[in-house]
Amino acid sequence: MAYSDKVVDHYNNPRNVGTLDKSSEEVGTGLVGAPECGDVMRLQIRVNPETQVIEDAKFKTFGCGSAIASSSLATEWVKGKTVSEALEIKNTDIVKELALPPVKIHCSVLAEDAIRAAIGDWKKKNGVAETATVAAAQ
């Protein structure tokens, strides 16, 4: 199977590989896995407490080229967005951007899961209610 140019580019020059301080109040960490292939992905965000803007994002992924490209792209996309804007990223957007074939769609699902998990962790740390709870209360 041939990878698209964009996947190859992200794979050869992954953006934002690395680690943020897990213990910081401003950092949310998401660790997720795809049981279909055994890939694991860690995505971290640093959120400005005043503006709720994601100012930095890092990832580390052990998996195939598509999983690495999906997480690399995810960090690029969340940077500069607010937390609620980042929650609007869908796995299908990633599929489109990277031209992922059907057998690699689960990699994009993993990246979306990682974004949500990182934001969920940050919300827990900062006592922000999940939107579902808010919606239910209204």
Place this chain on the structure above:
Amino acid sequence: MTYFEVFSLPRKLSIDVAALEKQFYALSRRWHPDRFAARPQAEQEAALAQASLLNDAYRTLRDPVLRTQYLLRLLGVELEEQSKAATEAARASGTEKKQSVPPELLEEVFELNMQLAEMRAARQMGEDEPELRRDLLSAKDAFESKLDATDEELQQLWRVWDAAEDEGAQPAQTSARDAMVTLLNKRTYLRNLVRDVNEALESESGTQHHEI
């Protein structure tokens, strides 16, 4: 025709593999192309199709994990579809998706992968990391015994599922099915790790061999 039907077996997970093998050889002789060499084209092709189905069925059923995955597929379990649906549900409700394996396992898998990466990097620099290698070896032992435990647990679930099949006990069968899905998910991570550690350790001894 299901793979179970190829061997006239009931749709059950506990299988006598020795008997399966015997039956496989008997059926292979029956469908052997040599026996159809003088027959019309259509019959030859049908025999070839039977022989190939037989091979697929045998390869799948003799392997405990492949057999379980096959039965789960027959039951309509689509792991990838389920995962995608869970992500979509999480997005719609604004909540976080529940991971299909325990978070501690993901942590362990991630940590061990970090160590593996460290070891590969050290090797590229031509450095020996005996301590790291020792750590990896002991981690590998731990994961191998987890893998063994997983396989034992799987066999217990087979017995539960099979008994429920006999008794028509639907709720018990459903919960055994779900437990098997969870177990196989966990198993994928363990199997990959053991494989990756083996590769890393093997290529290391390969390097040393070259230097001698």
